[in-house]
Amino acid sequence: MSPLLVSHFTATSCLGHGLDAMSAALREGRSGLAPCCFSDVALDTYVGEIAQVDSVRLPPALMAFDCRNNRLAELALAQDGFAQAVSSLVARYGTHRIGVFAGTSTGGVLETELAYRRRDALTGALPAGFEYAKAHSSFSLASYLRARFGLQGPALGISSACSSGAKVFVSAQRMIEAGVIDAALVGGVDSLCHTTLYGFSSLELVSRQACRPYDAHRDGISIGEGGAFALLERPAAHGAELPGDAILLLGIGESSDAHHMSAPHPEGLGARLAMAQALVSAGLQAGDLDYVNLHGTATRSNDAAEGRAMLDLLPRTPCSSTKGATGHTLGAAGTIEAVACALALRHGLLPGSANTTVLDPALPLAYLLRSRRAPLRFALSNAFGFGGTNCSLLFGRADAVAGGRA
Template sequence: MKPLLLSHFTATSCLGRGLDATLDALRSQRGGLAPCDFERAELETWIGAVEDVEAVPMRADLAEYACRNNRLAQLGLVQDGFAAHVEAAAARYGAERVGVFMGTSTSGILETEHAYSQRDPQTGALPAGFRYAQTHNAYSVAAFVRAYFALRGPATAISSACSSGAKVFGSARRMIEAGLIDAAIVGGVDSLCLTTLYGFNSLELLSRQPCRPFDVARNGISIGEAAAFAFIERVPEGRSALDDDAVLLLGVGESSDAHHMSSPHPEGLGARAAIEQALATAGVAPHEIGYINLHGTATPSNDAAESLAVRALFDGTPCSSTKGATGHTLGAAGALEAVIAALALRHRFVPAGVNTTQPDPALGFVDDGAHRLDYVLQSRDADLHTVLSNSFGFGGTNCSLILGSADRLSSERHESHDSHEQRA
């Protein structure tokens, strides 16, 4: 595939609002998880909540979209000058040539929970002011972002569980390559709600401590919430048009193994297929990957399956799961972790796996002559040029993204030019 430019990106999560707060937390190995105090959630678990989401005032002309998920989306859009960047790009390309691709799993289901608690005791009717289409509907966040910028290009929501926020990159890429749009807002937004908390509790997947991905004592997930966005467009002609710290989308890999409704394929075959496709579309060899942001949910089966997939292709590549810091943000996780991967590239560092203290030797964290994993326990500087980010969801919906720095593209162009000169 032709590389695409992430010309701007931003993230808001329990680590803080915007890139500076996120970067500072990752570098200092500071997590944002806290004991669960979410409304009416009487559960012994930890969550990654974004502070003061409900206090965010909705823009007056978008009041019909008011719900926690869209408030979180709006909060994320105004960080790091992202909204101004989109507005300038839309003026340049035209409102009909900018697409919107949003990932989410539960969207504004909290609004429906509130509505059910207020239904008429005699008829069971929901409150007259309840707006399902603008809040709970999975498309709600895509419609909200599209309306926020008055865009007229194609817009869609992807709800493929925990791969949603990564799969949007693939959808946007296909639209751009087909010539249907020139650029796209991609991202993921998922917010806390009782359905999610009690749903994962019923599956016995919630940890009573802050989650510990790939740890020998890992015992479940911590649920978080986030809003993360990137603006992607074609790479401008000429190396001088790119900043030194520009980040590129080099490859996308998707698979659907459909092994089980909630458990991954035990041998990680679907995950491996997604990684292999990402490498192939990027034209990147496994040894060129400098860091892997693992899906790493901290459940016994998920981490075991991912370790098999990664060890089949990589040997000693530095890796970590940042869910120990952010919690598992579900449909937003792929977008949030793509932004984290972009930050790692831009600032040349490998983020540590927060909360993990003893990587499980059964998952390959030993040098036994076979392919092994290098799970990073201390954030460190690294000369990164290409990184991989994994996102794997329920039902075997898998997506891997490969991001690279602009100097890699410059090197490839230079090599291509030299080869052409030699042939001439």
């Protein structure tokens, strides 16, 4: 594939608001997980809740979109000059030539949960002011972003479970490659809600501790919330030569193993195929990779399956899961972890794995318990969702591409 420039990016999670907070936490190996105090949820588990979400106010003209998910999106957009960068993109390309690709798993379902509690006692009708399409649906986020920035190009709401925030990059790349658009606003946002917390608990996938990816004693996930965004453009729009630390999307890989609705293929066949396709797409070999951000949810089956795929394809590549720091942010995870890879490449940092202490001896990977400095050229980010919806994204520094040109 032709490389794309990731010209701006940002992320907000339980680690803090914006890139500086995320970089510091990854560097220090710090986790943002804490015992669950969200709403009236009565579960003995840890979550990655973000402070100040409920104090965010949407622009007055967009209050029909008001819900925790879109407030979290607005909080993320306010970091790292990202909203201003979108405005600059509009000035360069125009509103019709910028696409919006928004990933979410549950959207604004919390708003529907709260509306259901306020339904009419006699008729059961939901409150008159409740707007499902703008406050709950899986397209709510994409619609909000279009309205927020006055964009008029194509828009997609992508909801492929935990790979949603990665697949937005793929859909954007295809539309840019086809000439339908010149640039894309991509992102993923998911917020805490009762449905997610009780739903994963009912599947017996939630840990009572802060999750420990790839640990010998791992016993489940910790649900988090987060929002992350990036801008994609053709590198040529920024001149013949890019700064050395500019981040490029170099390769993409997708697969659908369709093994089970909620469990990965036990041998990680879909995961391996997605990673292999990303390498082929980028024109790289396995030995070229310097780091892999694993999907690493800390369930027994997920880590075992992904680990087997890694042992088969990338057994000596340094790797880790950052979900011990952020929790599993579901539809936002793919974008948040793409940003983690971008930060790793930009700052020469191999992120460690918060909370993991004893590696699973059945998965003898080059797994990073502690963060360390190292020069990086290429990094891979994995996002594997329920139903076998797998996606791998390969990023690189501009100075790792021939002559710094793309």
